[in-house]
Amino acid sequence: MPLSTLDGNHENFSHLFGGEFPLVEIYGGRAYKIRENIYYLKRGEIFTIEGQTFFAFGGANSHDKELAKVSSLAWGRHYDITPGRKEGTDWWSEEIPFQDDIDNAHRNLDRVGWRVDHVISHTCPSSE
Numbered sequence: 225m226p227l228s229t230l231d232g233n234h235e236n237f238s239h240l241f242g243g244e245f246p247l248v249e250i251y252g253g254r255a256y257k258i259r260e261n262i263y264y265l266k267r268g269e270i271f272t273i274e275g276q277t278f279f280a281f282g283g284a285n286s287h288d289k290e291l292a293k294v295s296s297l298a299w300g301r302h303y304d305i306t307p308g309r310k311e312g313t314d315w316w317s318e319e320i321p322f323q324d325d326i327d328n329a330h331r332n333l334d335r336v337g338w339r340v341d342h343v344i345s346h347t348c349p350s351s352e
Contacts, residue, residue, distance in 0.1 A: 230282030268329030
């Protein structure tokens with residue numbers, strides 16, 4: 225069985241969405257074919273595997289984009305300074321779902337009456 229994944233934050237979206245990987249249909253949903261048996265599940269797609277439905281919706285907001293003072297992992301009460309991240313180098317704006325992703329999810333969920341067996345996500349929503 226192929227290995228599938230979805231995105232979170234800190235993915236190299238310019239590489240992922242740069243046109244190198246073909247968009248294919250697998251298990252009734254669309255996914256980008258990364259390698260022979262590795263697929264990136266497109267946001268908002270529903271896949272049926274062994275009679276179970278899986279709704280995939282990746283994405284996550286990087287909480288470490290800015291310079292920050294964080295508790296050190298070293299002994300004592302020390303702090304480390306994280307340098308933050310640089311857009312296009314180690315974080316991408318595409319980590320946050322686009323309206324097209326949300327619209328795709330709504331279309332697919334409408335098709336199945338908003339009932340799936342499993343939800344695959346990188347991050348839980350921060351609100352209901």
